[in-house]
Amino acid sequence: MEIRSLRQDERGAVQELLRGAFGPATGQPLDTPPPLGPDRTLVAVDDVPLGCALTFTRTVRLRRTEVRLGGVGGVAVRADRRRNGIGSALLQAAMDELRKSGSPIGLLFTDGFGFYERAGWRQLSQRLFKLRPHGAAVEDGAALRELAPADLGAVCELYDAYTATLSGVTLRDAPYWGALARRLEAGNQRLRIAEQDGRVVAYVWSEARADDQVAVLEYARERGAAPALVDLLLSELEGRSVLRAPIVPDPELGHALRERGCAPDPGEDPSPMWTVLDPEQLAAIAGLPQDVSQRALLDALVGGPSATYFESDRF
Ligand SMILES: CC(C)(COP(=O)(O)OP(=O)(O)OC[C@H]1O[C@@H](n2cnc3c(N)ncnc32)[C@H](O)[C@@H]1OP(=O)(O)O)[C@@H](O)C(=O)NCCC(=O)NCCS
Numbered sequence: 001m002e003i004r005s006l007r008q009d010e011r012g013a014v015q016e017l018l019r020g021a022f023g024p025a026t027g028q029p030l031d032t033p034p035p036l037g038p039d040r041t042l043v044a045v046d047d048v049p050l051g052c053a054l055t056f057t058r059t060v061r062l063r064r065t066e067v068r069l070g071g072v073g074g075v076a077v078r079a080d081r082r083r084n085g086i087g088s089a090l091l092q093a094a095m096d097e098l099r100k101s102g103s104p105i106g107l108l109f110t111d112g113f114g115f116y117e118r119a120g121w122r123q124l125s126q127r128l129f130k131l132r133p134h135g136a137a138v139e140d141g142a143a144l145r146e147l148a149p150a151d152l153g154a155v156c157e158l159y160d161a162y163t164a165t166l167s168g169v170t171l172r173d174a175p176y177w178g179a180l181a182r183r184l185e186a187g188n189q190r191l192r193i194a195e196q197d198g199r200v201v202a203y204v205w206s207e208a209r210a211d212d213q214v215a216v217l218e219y220a221r222e223r224g225a226a227p228a229l230v231d232l233l234l235s236e237l238e239g240r241s242v243l244r245a246p247i248v249p250d251p252e253l254g255h256a257l258r259e260r261g262c263a264p265d266p267g268e269d270p271s272p273m274w275t276v277l278d279p280e281q282l283a284a285i286a287g288l289p290q291d292v293s294q295r296a297l298l299d300a301l302v303g304g305p306s307a308t309y310f311e312s313d314r315f
Helices: 008-022 024-031 086-100 113-117 149-162 174-186 226-237 251-259 279-286 294-303
Strands: 002-005 040-046 048-062 065-077 105-109 126-131 143-146 189-196 199-208 213-221 242-246 265-269 272-276
Touching (some): 002 086, 008 048, 048 279, 113 272, 149 174, 174 189, 199 226, 226 251
Parallel strands (some): 065 105, 213 242
Antiparallel strands (some): 040 048, 048 065, 105 272, 126 265, 143 189
16 A cells, blocks of 8 residues: 555545545545635545545644644544555655644644544544524624625734634634635635724624524724624524534624623634644743643733634634
C-alpha cells in the first residue's frame, strides 16, 4: 500500500469513499475550490484507492500572533479494509504534510474521538449559548435585513474589529471573504444585518438545521450595538424551537440579553479536536516553557474563554 497525492482519475473513487463514510453530502469538499477547499488530498492506494484524508490551511490568530492553521478532514477508509492501520497511516501522513507546510497547530472536527486521541489530538469543546422562545420581542431600534453585496465591506470591518482579541479565530483576506460569500449563496445559510443611521452595526450568520433549530455560525457587532445584535438573534429565533450560538467574551451582549428577559442556557459543541504540530513555536507564542505539556499548550492557546473557531470557517 502506498500513500500519496490524489490523481485526477481517482477523484470519482474518492468521492464514493467519502460518501460511503460520511453520507451523500460529503463528496462535496473535493469540488470546493481554494481557499475553502482542500490544499491536498492524500490517498492510500493498493491498485485502487482504499482510503483518503484531506488537508486544509487557514490563517488564524493565536493570542496576538498570526499562524498557519493545519486542518484535517475527510479521513475515511473503505469499510471492508478498516482496522488494518490504513486510517492511522493516512492521519500521520496528513499531519506530516501540515508540519511540512509550516502549520504549528492542527484542527479537525469529529465525533470519533478515540481514533484521534491515540494520534495526539485533544478534544476542546467550543462553548455555546442556547436561546429558546420565551416571549421577548424584537424592538424597532435597528432595521434588520438580508446582506446586500454592498454591505460586505462593512461586515468585514465589523468582523475584524470584533474578533481582534479572540484566539483561534480565522484572519480573512478578500479572496477568502469572496469564497465565504459564494458558499453563503449556495447553502441554507443566511447573513442578516442590523442597520442604524445608515450604518451596518451588527450581523448574524446562521444556518437552518433539522427540527426547527437554527445554528448561528458567527456574529459581530459595533461598540454600543449589543441591543441591535440581540434584535438580530431574536429575529433568527422566531418560529424556531432553539437557537445555538458560539460564546465569545462579550459582557455587553450578555447584559443586553438579560435586559430583554432572555436567559441563555449554556451548551457546547464537543466536535473540535486540536493538536500540537510544532511545540517550540507554540510554547513561544503562549509564553510558556519549552517542556510544557501539549495539553497545557492547547489550553493556553485555544482552550480559554477567548478561544473561538467559528463554524463558518470549518472544513
Ligand atoms: C475512522 C476510520 C478512518 C479508521 O480507519 P481504519 O483504517 O480502520 O483505522 P486504523 O486501522 O488505523 O485504526 C482503527 C482501529 O483499528 C485498530 N487496528 C489497527 N491495526 C489493526 C490490526 N492490524 N489489527 C487489529 N486492529 C487494528 C486500531 O488500533 C484502531 O482501534 P480503535 O478503533 O480502537 O481506534 C474508519 O473507521 C472510517 O472510515 N470510518 C468512517 C468515517 C469516519 O468516521 N471518519 C473519522 C471521523 S471524522
